[in-house]
Each structure stands twice: as C-alpha cells, then as structure tokens.
Amino acid sequence: xxxxxxxxxxxxxxxxxxxxxxxxxxxxxxxxxxxxxxxxxxxxxxxxxxxxxxxxxxxxxxxxxxxxxxxxxxxxxxxxxxxxxxxxxxxxxxxxxxxxxxxxxxxxxxxxxxxxxxxxxxxxxxxxxxxxxxxxxxxxxxxxxxxxxxxxxxxxxxxxxxxxxxxxxxxxxxxxxxxxxxxxxxxxxxxxxxxxxxxxxxxxxxxxxxxxxxxxxxxxxxxxxxxxxxxxxxxxxxxxxxxxxxxxxxxxxxxxxxxxxxxxxxxxxxxxxxxxxxx
Numbered sequence: 001x002x003x004x005x006x007x008x009x010x011x012x013x014x015x016x017x018x019x020x021x022x023x024x025x026x027x028x029x030x031x032x033x034x035x036x037x038x039x040x041x042x043x044x045x046x047x048x049x050x051x052x053x054x055x056x057x058x059x060x061x062x063x064x065x066x067x068x069x070x071x072x073x074x075x076x077x078x079x080x081x082x083x084x085x086x087x088x089x090x091x092x093x094x095x096x097x098x099x100x101x102x103x104x105x106x107x108x109x110x111x112x113x114x115x116x117x118x119x120x121x122x123x124x125x126x127x128x129x130x131x132x133x134x135x136x137x138x139x140x141x142x143x144x145x146x147x148x149x150x151x152x153x154x155x156x157x158x159x160x161x162x163x164x165x166x167x168x169x170x171x172x173x174x175x176x177x178x179x180x181x182x183x184x185x186x187x188x189x190x191x192x193x194x195x196x197x198x199x200x201x202x203x204x205x206x207x208x209x210x211x212x213x214x215x216x217x218x219x220x221x222x223x224x225x226x227x228x229x230x231x232x233x234x235x236x237x238x239x240x241x242x243x244x245x246x247x248x249x250x251x252x253x254x255x256x257x258x259x260x261x262x263x264x265x266x267x268x269x270x271x272x273x274x275x276x277x278x279x
Contacts, residue, residue, distance in 0.1 A: 082121070
C-alpha cells in the first residue's frame with residue numbers, strides 16, 4: 001500500500017532529503033504502549049477512542065487509543081503484579097522481561113491517565129478497583145502530572161497491576177523519516193465491569209465508543225482522522241466478533257515497519273501489504 005502524504009508532504013520530503021544527505025540523523029524510536037479498550041454491544045464490539053486536542057504536538061485532532069511513551073518510573077520492579085510473567089509478555093512483544101514489565105506498566109498508567117479506566121485490583125485476583133470519586137480523580141491528576149508513580153499509587157491503595165487483563169496485539173515502529181519515532185506495542189483489554197471512561201481535558205477534547213467498521217468508514221469519508229496503526233488495528237476488530245472471542249485469539253505479533261520514501265520530490269508512505277490497511 002502506497003499513500004501520498006499531502007498535508008505534511010513537503011516538510012517530510014525535505015527531511016528525507018536531509019537524511020539522505022547526512023545532514024540529520026533519524027531519532028531512535030521511543031518505547032510506547034497503547035491499549036484498545038473493548039466492550040461488546042449487540043453483534044460485535046465498540047472501541048474506546050479519544051480525540052486529541054488541536055494543541056498537541058503529536059497527532060493533533062486524531063482519534064487514538066489511550067497510550068503514550070514509557071516513563072523511567074514504569075520500570076520500577078516494586079510495582080504490584082498479577083498475571084503472566086513479564087518474560088512471557090516479552091517473548092510476544094520482542095522485548096526483554098524488564099522492558100515488557102515497563103510496557104505493561106505504561107499501558108496501565110496511560111490508560112488510567114487518559115481515560116480513567118484502571119486495570120488494577122487486590123493481590124491474588126478478585127474484583128477490580130472502582131476508580132470513581134474525588135480522591136481517585138486527585139490520584140489520576142497527580143499521576144498525569146508525575147507527582148506520584150503508578151507503583152506508589154497502587155501500593156497506597158492496596159492494589160496490584162492486572163497484567164492478565166492485557167492481551168498483546170501488535171507492534172508498529174515509526175519510519176525513519178518522521179521527527180518523532182515510537183516503537184509502539186498495542187494491547188487489547190475488556191472494559192472492566194462498573195468502570196466509566198472519562199477523558200482527560202489536557203490531552204483529549206472528546207471521548208467516544210466507536211464500532212471499528214464505523215470508525216473506518218468515517219475516516220474514509222474524511223469525517224475523522226486515523227493514523228495508519230490505529231486504522232489497521234481497528235480493522236482487526238471489524239469482523240463482528242464479541243470481546244471474549246477477540247481476546248481469546250491473540251495474533252502472532254510481527255513488527256510492522258512502514259517506510260517513508262521520497263519520490264520525485266514528494267513524500268510517500270509504504271505500508272506492508274500483509275497488514276491489511278483499510279484506508
């Protein structure tokens with residue numbers, strides 16, 4: 001699949017020319033994690049999506065899943081953990097056990113910060129936390145501001161991270177020509193019973209539950225903006241299966257590495273055909 005990048009094509013074409021000439025060096029991708037929160041509705045599922053505020057440096061106005069870069073504190077080994085060993089996650093995600101732990105921690109942290117959904121519960125399993133009310137909102141704001149860590153928040157609340165609720169799903173690595181690069185691992189998770197997502201005003205101005213096929217159709221019509229990894233992952237869920245069926249068949253994860261190419265002075269994005277890109 002070849003996509004002409006019109007809106008930012010001139011800047012990217014110049015950047016690609018500078019890389020080819022050795023004037024600039026592509027940045028190293030930052031490890032990142034994102035979570036597709038799913039809920040069953042009728043036949044099929046809906047996916048939780050956030051519209052990023054226009055002032056954001058990365059992906060302004062785009063509809064995205066909760067997620068973000070791994071922070072140093074996400075590597076804290078003292079965070080409470082319930083679920084598969086980090087090495088099992090690492091084997092699927094192409095990461096060390098230590099990085100897998102950080103990725104899962106980042107996935108849980110970012111999902112709570114951006115949507116208010118918290119994949120955490122008491123040690124040994126049992127009912128998940130119900131993060132609602134002023135004290136929880138204060139904790140959420142403190143976490144987003146970096147005033148507390150996920151490990152500290154969970155410890156104070158008597159909770160552990162529920163890694164068993166996250167299903168590794170995909171891995172996308174940003175092309176070299178982009179000024180901001182990520183090695184992003186995607187996870188899927190069911191919306192915990194009783195939790196109600198709420199957006200974070202600093203990063204998103206709209207929160208929505210969208211059927212995957214409807215989101216793709218809206219993007220084709222130019223009504224919403226989806227980045228390629230988001231559109232491709234939504235396409236994985238568009239067949240009409242419920243949450244249990246989707247989470248019960250985790251895919252084999254192969255890194256997806258789109259390429260940015262300068263041709264006749266224009267920037268083009270190449271996405272591997274096997275991805276099944278729907279736009």
